[in-house]
Amino acid sequence: MHILTPLIAAGLALVCGCARNNEMRFTKGTGDMGQFVMQQALKRGARPVTTNSLPTVGGEWRYSEDQFGVVLQLPRERFSDVQAFLRQAFGPPAQEPTETTDGGRLGWYAAKTIGVGLQFGYDRERTQVIVLRPQPASEILKRIPEALEKSK
Secondary structure, eight states: OTTHHHHHHHHHHHHHHSSOTTTSOOEEOOSOHHHHHHHHHHHTTOOOSOOSSOOOOOSOOEEEEOSSEEEEEEEGGGHHHHHHHHHHHHOSOSEEEEEOTTSOEEEEEOHHHHSSEEEEEEOSSEEEEEEEOOOOHHHHHHHHHHHHHHTO
16 A cells, blocks of 8 residues: 555646646536546446446536546535445545545545546545556656656
């Protein structure tokens, strides 16, 4: 677990650090955000517990996709809907959401368990879900210095 945490943090830094929020190009999502998450996860090799009778996650949402994965953003108050969807689709997370230093919460599913890296949480402004394609540790470690430099 001590090795997994830095790799997940590095993955998050990689996806979020590659482009600042104002540089990421978000597209307005339509329909059920949960089904979109499932499609993106399956496309990257996810192994869900079920794909049947999943709760709907409606409302406004947007996404940004690159070669590493997809970032989805919803209003802050939608976190409980997102968490319920993920729990039913993928089972219990590897890390239940815990408090972050900015007053939010962050949890994740491990790629070795469900086939993809999946992070979910919220901050003061929004709920966010990140689906990452599986990457060897060597690939992640190679990009950490660049991601850290871009996040300054």
